[in-house]
Amino acid sequence: MSLSGKAAGIKDVALAAGVSVATVSRVLGNGPVSEALRKRVEDAVRATGYRPNLSARRLRSQHSQTIGLVVSDIRNPFFTAVSRAVEDAAYRAGMRVILCNSDENPEREELYLRLMQEERITGLIFAPTRATLDRLDGLDLDFPVVLIDRNAPATRHDAVVLDNPRAAAMLVEHLHAQGYRRIAGLFGNTSTTGQERHEGYRAAMTARGLVPAARFLAPHADAAEEAVVDWMAGSDRPEAFIVSNSLFLMGVVKAARRLKLPIPDGLAVAGFDNEPWTELVGPGLTVIEQPVQDIGQSAMTLLFERLEAPDRPSRRLVLGGTCIVRGSTAARMAEAG
Amino acid sequence: MSLSGKAAGIKDVALAAGVSVATVSRVLGNGPVSEALRKRVEDAVRATGYRPNLSARRLRSQHSQTIGLVVSDIRNPFFTAVSRAVEDAAYRAGMRVILCNSDENPEREELYLRLMQEERITGLIFAPTRATLDRLDGLDLDFPVVLIDRNAPATRHDAVVLDNPRAAAMLVEHLHAQGYRRIAGLFGNTSTTGQERHEGYRAAMTARGLVPAARFLAPHADAAEEAVVDWMAGSDRPEAFIVSNSLFLMGVVKAARRLKLPIPDGLAVAGFDNEPWTELVGPGLTVIEQPVQDIGQSAMTLLFERLEAPDRPSRRLVLGGTCIVRGSTAARMAEAG
DNA sequence: GCGATAACTGAAAACGTTTTCAACGACTTT
DNA sequence: AAAGTCGTTGAAAACGTTTTCAGTTATCGC
Numbered sequence: 001m002s003l004s005g006k007a008a009g010i011k012d013v014a015l016a017a018g019v020s021v022a023t024v025s026r027v028l029g030n031g032p033v034s035e036a037l038r039k040r041v042e043d044a045v046r047a048t049g050y051r052p053n054l055s056a057r058r059l060r061s062q063h064s065q066t067i068g069l070v071v072s073d074i075r076n077p078f079f080t081a082v083s084r085a086v087e088d089a090a091y092r093a094g095m096r097v098i099l100c101n102s103d104e105n106p107e108r109e110e111l112y113l114r115l116m117q118e119e120r121i122t123g124l125i126f127a128p129t130r131a132t133l134d135r136l137d138g139l140d141l142d143f144p145v146v147l148i149d150r151n152a153p154a155t156r157h158d159a160v161v162l163d164n165p166r167a168a169a170m171l172v173e174h175l176h177a178q179g180y181r182r183i184a185g186l187f188g189n190t191s192t193t194g195q196e197r198h199e200g201y202r203a204a205m206t207a208r209g210l211v212p213a214a215r216f217l218a219p220h221a222d223a224a225e226e227a228v229v230d231w232m233a234g235s236d237r238p239e240a241f242i243v244s245n246s247l248f249l250m251g252v253v254k255a256a257r258r259l260k261l262p263i264p265d266g267l268a269v270a271g272f273d274n275e276p277w278t279e280l281v282g283p284g285l286t287v288i289e290q291p292v293q294d295i296g297q298s299a300m301t302l303l304f305e306r307l308e309a310p311d312r313p314s315r316r317l318v319l320g321g322t323c324i325v326r327g328s329t330a331a332r333m334a335e336a337g
Numbered sequence: 338m339s340l341s342g343k344a345a346g347i348k349d350v351a352l353a354a355g356v357s358v359a360t361v362s363r364v365l366g367n368g369p370v371s372e373a374l375r376k377r378v379e380d381a382v383r384a385t386g387y388r389p390n391l392s393a394r395r396l397r398s399q400h401s402q403t404i405g406l407v408v409s410d411i412r413n414p415f416f417t418a419v420s421r422a423v424e425d426a427a428y429r430a431g432m433r434v435i436l437c438n439s440d441e442n443p444e445r446e447e448l449y450l451r452l453m454q455e456e457r458i459t460g461l462i463f464a465p466t467r468a469t470l471d472r473l474d475g476l477d478l479d480f481p482v483v484l485i486d487r488n489a490p491a492t493r494h495d496a497v498v499l500d501n502p503r504a505a506a507m508l509v510e511h512l513h514a515q516g517y518r519r520i521a522g523l524f525g526n527t528s529t530t531g532q533e534r535h536e537g538y539r540a541a542m543t544a545r546g547l548v549p550a551a552r553f554l555a556p557h558a559d560a561a562e563e564a565v566v567d568w569m570a571g572s573d574r575p576e577a578f579i580v581s582n583s584l585f586l587m588g589v590v591k592a593a594r595r596l597k598l599p600i601p602d603g604l605a606v607a608g609f610d611n612e613p614w615t616e617l618v619g620p621g622l623t624v625i626e627q628p629v630q631d632i633g634q635s636a637m638t639l640l641f642e643r644l645e646a647p648d649r650p651s652r653r654l655v656l657g658g659t660c661i662v663r664g665s666t667a668a669r670m671a672e673a674g
Numbered sequence: 675g676c677g678a679t680a681a682c683t684g685a686a687a688a689c690g691t692t693t694t695c696a697a698c699g700a701c702t703t704t
Numbered sequence: 705a706a707a708g709t710c711g712t713t714g715a716a717a718a719c720g721t722t723t724t725c726a727g728t729t730a731t732c733g734c
Contacts, residue, residue: 020684055395056720277614357714393690
């Protein structure tokens with residue numbers, strides 16, 4: 001197309017169309033332009049192969065058209081799915097996404113928050129660690145924040161989260177109905193999510209006259225595997241485990257295999273996140289399915305609404321999970337003795 | 338910190354430090370500044386809570402410090418892992434990443450390529466569809482491109498790919514050694530990856546006097562499941578399947594379950610991508626592990642080297658895969674008859 | 675027909691930086 | 705002591721757009 005050495009700028013287009021740069025800009029941003037000129041300009045744009053410079057546009061217009069997304073690790077399938085939903089919604093709205101992985105590290109979160117300021121992002125979607133969550137209300141950021149997955153009971157920011165206590169309770173309920181009584185729990189120790197799920201678990205257990213027994217672990221499959229092996233070596237062997245995320249789910253399955261305990265007869269298990277493979281391992285794993293798509297989309301919606309009405313009181317969107325029942329929690333066999 | 342209504346600009350810092358904006362800029366970009374002034378400026382930066390405006394910086398300096406990453410779908414675990422590696426390397430080098438999901442759709446690829454131009458990205462890491470790959474050499478983009486996962490035999494762009502033919506051959510070899518003879522193949526029909534793996538499969542089969550039997554499918558688990566069910570209903574039932582990606586792996590496992598064929602005795606299977614769950618389903622699935630971390634990092638390295646030496650001839654980095662042997666390809670039992 | 679209004683257009687300012695350029699003072703060299 | 709040289713500094717230009725502001729022309733109401 002262009003034979004000139006340098007890429008065409010808006011000036012070149014203006015020259016080619018015989019109009020002012022202002023008119024070209026108006027055509028591009030659909031301002032008021034006569035049909036005749038609009039046509040001429042559009043032709044000139046094609047002829048020159050002009051591509052607007054987004055940095056310049058952003059600088060002048062003071063609209064970055066960019067939203068930030070900070071999660072702990074994109075490789076966590078939950079965040080993978082949410083990210084995808086967020087990005088789709090963003091691109092659909094003509095915005096770009098800057099994705100950052102914090103690795104559950106508050107220092108990196110701080111670093112990235114600073115980056116977001118420098119990018120002058122329009123808004124942030126954020127799954128913070130507990131440490132940062134505590135500081136968050138104090139920080140004065142010049143963009144709205146929507147929390148996802150994790151949130152504080154009272155924060156000035158909008159949030160969209162799963163109904164974690166309810167979801168954990170559903171698992172307890174289900175296991176109880178299936179005849180399980182000694183139900184142990186493994187929960188993540190870095191996020192509020194783990195806490196909330198534990199709380200739901202604890203409440204549901206005691207409500208049924210069962211005694212809760214929980215451990216809090218770093219979010220790794222290995223940690224869960226070791227915990228289970230260790231636990232099953234003791235005298236208070238649980239009949240079933242409720243676990244807080246899919247990494248722990250893997251850990252439990254590995255432990256069961258190592259201990260040669262069949263699922264569910266030797267050890268029942270239920271957890272969170274309906275990933276495709278949970279259907280395939282063993283007799284299928286019972287899980288709570290999170291509405292990941294919905295979470296991502298809703299986060300964007302909340303963000304846009306907040307941008308339109310900055311002073312409206314903060315909102316908390318609590319979405320329900322679905323309990324997908326599979327073989328890993330099949331009815332408990334009568335026990336001898 | 339700042340009590341003023343507006344965020345501090347470089348002017349405010351200059352004013353607070355009693356120096357010119359040029360000096361502030363030099364302190365930030367570590368140009369030549371006396372120690373005394375440098376100190377004054379740094380204090381002023383802290384005092385004002387100054388955050389540079391990256392859009393302005395990019396516009397003036399003509400360095401976007403941004404690299405583009407276009408993959409088919411971030412939810413494909415292979416791309417998830419590669420993305421993470423790319424982003425880590427990028428942030429380490431002080432660059433940002435713009436991630437786009439093409440969904441194997443050439444139109445979206447074109448859209449995103451245009452976007453990349455407008456962002457004036459420094460370079461692109463790209464896993465294109467076959468259609469776009471064909472056009473790619475013709476396009477004149479004003480940034481270097483590093484292809485990942487897929488590539489054309491002869492392209493002017495750098496690339497880092499798995500040794501796909503070899504990897505597929507390894508699977509054939511392994512299955513053959515385990516006593517399997519009727520080995521069918523399922524390959525993706527949208528990428529060159531599928532083609533290359535098929536080629537390796539075909540060659541390895543014929544080299545052993547076996548007859549290859551392959552089908553090409555859209556990259557969905559369902560497609561694979563149907564294909565297997567259909568295939569096993571016919572007269573030429575394979576003893577084993579080699580599949581081109583992890584989605585197909587799921588499809589095969591589901592089909593086996595549906596047909597009540599035990600793995601591996603009723604149906605052996607081996608595939609690509611050593612995802613955590615492949616260890617857990619059935620007797621464990623034999624897979625080729627791709628060096629995902631290495632692929633992402635190498636892509637960035639190739640990109641940087643290209644930026645330093647734009648005229649060096651293009652390079653193709655071919656990485657080897659590792660065959661992880663698991664129960665899904667255990668030695669074939671002697672067959673009656 | 676004539677002033678008021680509306681619709682369009684262009685010149686120039688603005689966005690917040692980096693970079694160029696010239697100037698300055700303090701040394702060193704001759 | 706004059707002439708370079710070096711390291712530091714500030715004024716102003718530049719980056720490529722959008723936006724303001726002030727026209728200009730055409731249209732309308734009377």
